[in-house]
Amino acid sequence: MKFNLKHKIFATGILAMLSLQVSAQEKTLSFPGAEGFGRFTTGGRGGKVLFVTKLTDDSSEGTLRHALEQKGARYIVFKTAGTIYLESPLRIKEGDVTIAGQTAPGDGITVANYETFVAADNVIIRYMRFRMGDQKKVEGDALGARFIKNLIVDHCSMSWSTDETVSIYVNENTTLQWCVITESLRNSAHQKGAHGYGGIAGGKFASFHHNMYANHDSRNPRLGEYAGSKFALTDLVDFRNNVIYNWGHNNVYGGEGMNVNLVNNYYKPGPASMNKKRIVAIDKNQKPETEVYNIWGKYYINGNDSEGNPEVTADNWEKGVFNQMNKAYNLTDADKNSIKVNQPHDIQNNIKTDSPKEAYEKILKIGGASLVRDAVDLRVLKDMKKGTFTYEGSRGSKNGIIDSQNDVGGFPDLKPGKALLDSDNDGMPDEWEIKNNLDPNTANANGKDLDKNYDNIEVYMNDLVKKITENQR
Structure with missing residues (x-):
């Protein structure tokens, strides 16, 4: 009887697993090329089509803000191009939306002045530029998202933030892919003084792949923020095939109590890079009130390439990790064994992994809002390829780290183009x-x-x- 019961339970379990696998296979990707944990986000699928026909920000019909404020599933299509200078922060509070920047004519869309923040579930953002700037003298991220589920950001370009450039953490099922994240403003409007940070990368089932972080003083990115608030010891951040160029005093760090894959990333030190050999500086939470106090995260680190540092490339762990951690931790062998895992955290094979150099070449070719690249991306990518920089900051920052968008010539002019004839107004020419x-x-x-x-x-x-x-x- 026991034999039969065990076999029945086992068979039921197998069927359940097969059912889950079939269910996952039957799901439709957000779009061809969508990968990572956010790849099944549906956005505006099945919804109405709303048009952005003007670049003003007064919430009237035809503005981006108006389209984002509407309820229900919707596609946002652009019939104009240029820079939208926000009059206040843009908070996406209504989900089930696809923001299709690739539909814009001319040179595409840039959002400026204030931060854009995703505060709703089920959002797709593609081929947009978020370049905040310091005109309004406020601190903020160019793009941020927290406390939401199901988000994919694809082929976007972000820069000129006064806090972090793009921060996506404390969420579930998210992907940031093929984005170009550059030139945070170091000595700018942040109340703490010098900032200039790339971003925060975290969450439960969070994918960051084929992105470029360039010309940030620190947080390239910061892993976290520490997982004690919502996903203690259950989060999973997969960070692979990213390119990190010309960091200042710090590149990747943090990750207190987190589960992390750090795989096949390409590190290219630049003129501003103080520590050229660091893969990641792993931290341990020192706040007794948190659930992850004094607990090391679990890291799978493999295949990362540090340009000009063959010993780091050959031995990521000893040369690029353990040798780079805070000496005050007084790492023991037990600590190292607690941190290092020998098998990757399971990501359900949801990303095609390139070699670090393949990822680097692909990002150079097609990363960011690359349907039509603006002057900002063209310049930074050219500098990265050459291993140099073009501009310095006006308030003391050096070697490609800047303090204002005016240091690099300000916002580029974007050609408006002309929308194609769409007789039935259904969003398709x-x-x-x-x-x-x-x-x-x-x-x-x-x-x-x-x-x-x-x-x-x-x-x-x-x-x-x-x-x-x-x-x-």
Whole structure:
């Protein structure tokens, strides 16, 4: 009887696991090329189409703020291009939205002046630029997200923050991929003084891959913030195939009590880099009131390439990690064995992993809002390739670390272009609908005529960046 019961329980368990696997396989990606833990975010799928037709920020119909304030599933399509100078912070409080920056004509969209913050579940953001700047003399992130579920940010460019450039943590099921994250402002508007930070990377099931961090003094990124507040010992951050260039006094650090994969990243020290051999400086929480007090995180670290430091590349752990940690910890062998794990934390094989140098070359070619690259990305990527810098700060920062966007020439002019004719106002231009055997006079954004898994308008949005997506493989 016991034998039969055990076998029945085992068989039931196997069936349940198979069911879960089949269910995962049946899910539709956010878009072709979506990877990581946020890859099944649906955004505005099945929803209405809203248009951004002007660059003002007064909440009137046709503004980005108005479109984001609406309730229900929605796609945001741009019929204009240029820089949106915000009049106040932009908080995304209504989820189930796809912000399709690739639909903009001309040179695309930049959001400036204040931070953009995701405070809602189920959000897709693609091919946008978030360049905050110091004009309003306030501290903030160019882009941030906390306390939400299901987010994917793809092929965006962020810079000129007065706090962190992009911080995504204390969330569940998120991906930041193929983004170019550059030039935080060091001596600027932050109340604590010199800042100039890349960002914070954390969360439960959080993926950060194929991003570039360049010209930040520190937090390139900071892992965390410590996991004691919501996901104590249950978080998982997968950080792979990123490029880190020209950090100042610190690159990757933190990660108190966290579960982390740090795999196949490319470290390229630059003129500002003080410690050129660090892979990560792991910290331990020193706050007794937290759930992770005095507990080391669990790290899988492998395959990271430190340009110009072959000994670090050959031995990430001893040369790039343990030798770089705070000496006050007085690391013992027991500490090292507690920190280091020999098998990666399971990410369900949700990212195609490149070699570090392959990732570096791909990011140079297609990283960021690369459908049309602006002058900022073109300059920083050129500098990274050459291992140099073009500008210094106006308030004392040196070697590519800047203090104001005015130090590098300010906001670039973006050509407005002209939106293509869309007779039925369904977000898909007539010529594209005709080419794909759709009726340009019948609104059918939510039809499944072209792909059983995607709305027609999603097929259009994906088609706009098809060549870039193909180059990711």
